[in-house]
Amino acid sequence: MVKTEQVQRYLIDHSLDGALLTSTENVYYTTGFRSDPHERWLAVFISPEGQNILICPGMEEAEARSAGWKGTIIGYSDTENPISLLHKKISTGKELNTLAIESSHLTVERLNSLKQSFGEFTVHSIDQTLNDLRVVKTQEEIALLQEAAHLADYAVEVACKELAEGKTELDILATIEYELKRKGITEMSFSTMVLTGKNAASPHGTPGLTQIQKGDLVLFDLGVVYKGYCSDITRTVAFGEITSEQKKIYDTVLAAEMTALEMVKPGVKVSDLDLAARKVIDEAGYGDFFPHRLGHGLGLNVHEYPSITSSNDLVLQEGMTFTIEPGIYVPNIAGVRIEDDVLVTSSGFETLTKFPKTLQVF
Amino acid sequence: MVKTEQVQRYLIDHSLDGALLTSTENVYYTTGFRSDPHERWLAVFISPEGQNILICPGMEEAEARSAGWKGTIIGYSDTENPISLLHKKISTGKELNTLAIESSHLTVERLNSLKQSFGEFTVHSIDQTLNDLRVVKTQEEIALLQEAAHLADYAVEVACKELAEGKTELDILATIEYELKRKGITEMSFSTMVLTGKNAASPHGTPGLTQIQKGDLVLFDLGVVYKGYCSDITRTVAFGEITSEQKKIYDTVLAAEMTALEMVKPGVKVSDLDLAARKVIDEAGYGDFFPHRLGHGLGLNVHEYPSITSSNDLVLQEGMTFTIEPGIYVPNIAGVRIEDDVLVTSSGFETLTKFPKTLQVF
Numbered sequence A, B: 001m002v003k004t005e006q007v008q009r010y011l012i013d014h015s016l017d018g019a020l021l022t023s024t025e026n027v028y029y030t031t032g033f034r035s036d037p038h039e040r041w042l043a044v045f046i047s048p049e050g051q052n053i054l055i056c057p058g059m060e061e062a063e064a065r066s067a068g069w070k071g072t073i074i075g076y077s078d079t080e081n082p083i084s085l086l087h088k089k090i091s092t093g094k095e096l097n098t099l100a101i102e103s104s105h106l107t108v109e110r111l112n113s114l115k116q117s118f119g120e121f122t123v124h125s126i127d128q129t130l131n132d133l134r135v136v137k138t139q140e141e142i143a144l145l146q147e148a149a150h151l152a153d154y155a156v157e158v159a160c161k162e163l164a165e166g167k168t169e170l171d172i173l174a175t176i177e178y179e180l181k182r183k184g185i186t187e188m189s190f191s192t193m194v195l196t197g198k199n200a201a202s203p204h205g206t207p208g209l210t211q212i213q214k215g216d217l218v219l220f221d222l223g224v225v226y227k228g229y230c231s232d233i234t235r236t237v238a239f240g241e242i243t244s245e246q247k248k249i250y251d252t253v254l255a256a257e258m259t260a261l262e263m264v265k266p267g268v269k270v271s272d273l274d275l276a277a278r279k280v281i282d283e284a285g286y287g288d289f290f291p292h293r294l295g296h297g298l299g300l301n302v303h304e305y306p307s308i309t310s311s312n313d314l315v316l317q318e319g320m321t322f323t324i325e326p327g328i329y330v331p332n333i334a335g336v337r338i339e340d341d342v343l344v345t346s347s348g349f350e351t352l353t354k355f356p357k358t359l360q361v362f
Helices: A002-013 A024-031 A058-066 A082-090 A108-118 A127-135 A139-162 A169-182 A197-201 A244-263 A270-283 B002-013 B024-031 B058-066 B082-090 B108-118 B127-135 B139-162 B169-182 B197-201 B244-263 B270-283
Strands: A019-021 A043-046 A052-057 A072-076 A098-101 A122-125 A193-196 A216-222 A233-239 A295-297 A304-308 A321-324 A327-330 A334-337 A340-344 A349-351 B019-021 B043-046 B052-057 B072-076 B098-101 B122-125 B193-196 B216-222 B233-239 B295-297 B304-308 B321-324 B327-330 B334-337 B340-344 B349-351
Touching: A002 A019, A002 A024, A002 A043, A002 A127, A019 A024, A024 A043, A024 A127, A043 A082, A052 A058, A052 A082, A058 A072, A072 A082, A082 A108, A098 A108, A108 B108, A108 B122, A122 B108, A127 A304, A139 A169, A139 A216, A139 A233, A139 A340, A169 A193, A169 A216, A169 B169, A193 A197, A197 A216, A197 A327, A197 A334, A216 A334, A233 A244, A233 A334, A244 A270, A244 A321, A244 A327, A244 A334, A244 A340, A244 A349, A270 A304, A304 A321, B002 B019, B002 B024, B002 B043, B002 B098, B002 B127, B019 B024, B024 B043, B024 B127, B043 B082, B052 B058, B052 B082, B058 B072, B072 B082, B082 B108, B098 B108, B127 B304, B139 B169, B139 B216, B139 B233, B139 B340, B169 B193, B169 B216, B193 B197, B197 B216, B197 B327, B197 B334, B216 B334, B233 B244, B233 B334, B244 B270, B244 B321, B244 B327, B244 B334, B244 B340, B244 B349, B270 B304, B304 B321
Parallel strands: A019 A098, A052 A072, A098 A122, B019 B098, B052 B072, B098 B122
Antiparallel strands: A019 A043, A043 A052, A193 A216, A216 A233, A295 A304, A295 A321, A321 A340, A327 A334, A340 A349, B019 B043, B043 B052, B193 B216, B216 B233, B295 B304, B295 B321, B321 B340, B327 B334, B340 B349
């Protein structure tokens, strides 16, 4: 409830007539009810007067109640228009002249449908305000992120135990997710990656029937969703003996990761992290083979604000969580990425992911 | 390539200056390249002159080429603005006064970012045109949907073999997805549902640690993505002996499903299917316990156009594919849903999903 009040205060401060939050993550953040409505409407309307209305498919009404939502619920059927139901519910003679929306989530079609029910209004984007609220995590959120990271570590352990000559990427992937489900985890943060040999040398490869062979580097990139909070870990391990060039690439990525990691503390600029890691890789001669940003914010979304790039001058604060994940991908030679989930503490950092980073050889 | 030409013809016919398709599904449908870009831009720009430009993250450029895209590619880095790159590429002195967009996919923020680069333009929604193109499947698409449905049948078989007293919903779920991965399927159409006993009596329950017990009805709702095409099957089976009321509910759902199914042929109105199934359930006295539409279109999206509701007067054509999935959910007594993937043929219908529907008892 505190979080609907934060939005309410924002509406009052900015003289806005209401806010309509529509993403699964922001509805969960403000109401405690998490649902993926697919193509149906899910939204919470928050007014400056404190009239809060949750809109969800009728068949999810009971779940919203049991998630603790005490405000009004509009549960609609497949033949009803939830926005016209909302309009009826809040039309108290008061005009809606300005509405705050999640402009990075609301579609053009849905904006049109809002205007059909409510008439013309001025659109105010509340995205950055929600980003600013969400970027610093509470103790409760950190505990959930820690558990999500702990489960990601476990998944990497499972993966390493499965490594064997002739097993395919998909064999390993199947076992990882099987074991997670047996622990109650049904939702991954994104499609699990298990990539080996040449396949790992693409930053966005697809796991398939490639068999693991002696001398391969094997890359795992995965994360779980735990009570709505995401983890995201990458580890690259050796299966048998690798070449000195592969080892050099591994050591360079690790040095880049550690360099950025050890800079993390309140007051440091995000861009400096990216630039520092990039410098280590450039100086080793692999600058052309690190084609992506250093990392991304992590929380209710696996990729969220802030983006950890060389052009983002945001300053770190205690309680922020994000990934650091440099990588080098040299076609036909090696693909190595090392990624941790990082929490900014009062004096520095803590990695939420703990799986060892010294080269593991199996 | 044929499909970009269909869009091109539409632009010419409607005097539009270009189209920007942005959903994973429509980019795949028109370009052959399928990618989930998360929060990054993925788009194809199609012009009436036949200038087609694919926009994707730079690290996916090679994959787009190997998927067969022969047009221009703008591969952008994490610090570049793909829309301003697009603007530079197509600014040939010609103004962009009208742009067709997927208004059900493009966000308000992205529309603003387009207008920042291109200046003001009139927005034309191309969604229904794409729906109309996609609603009738080609032979090639039907073959992929058949294979996706075949894999869903296989998954239900796996699930049934795993049924045993004391196993949890998540145990079964883990095995289903494990076996699918071993067949090369890494992507499900949606979160797999395995629900048993009281848990199945909610139309949108969540699988958990509930153990299967003698006398339970167990509901499986799942689907796979095969080369971009989705399946979606629901079967409800008995574990041990069930009560006569549970049996009556099962028989009613099956009768409703068969009634709607057997009406399927070109020329029939969608609404008549929903109404006919609903009538069977109403007459058996369970009308209040069937809270959702009869089904939904099925193709590149697991839920796509058309929606199979009592208010949709669309007329069926040969080559359409959709689900029929009536259900009855009586709290504490039974949750039963039976769902098939249905193809409209020249003279009637074919179910793509084939798993038996007479009550299976284990």
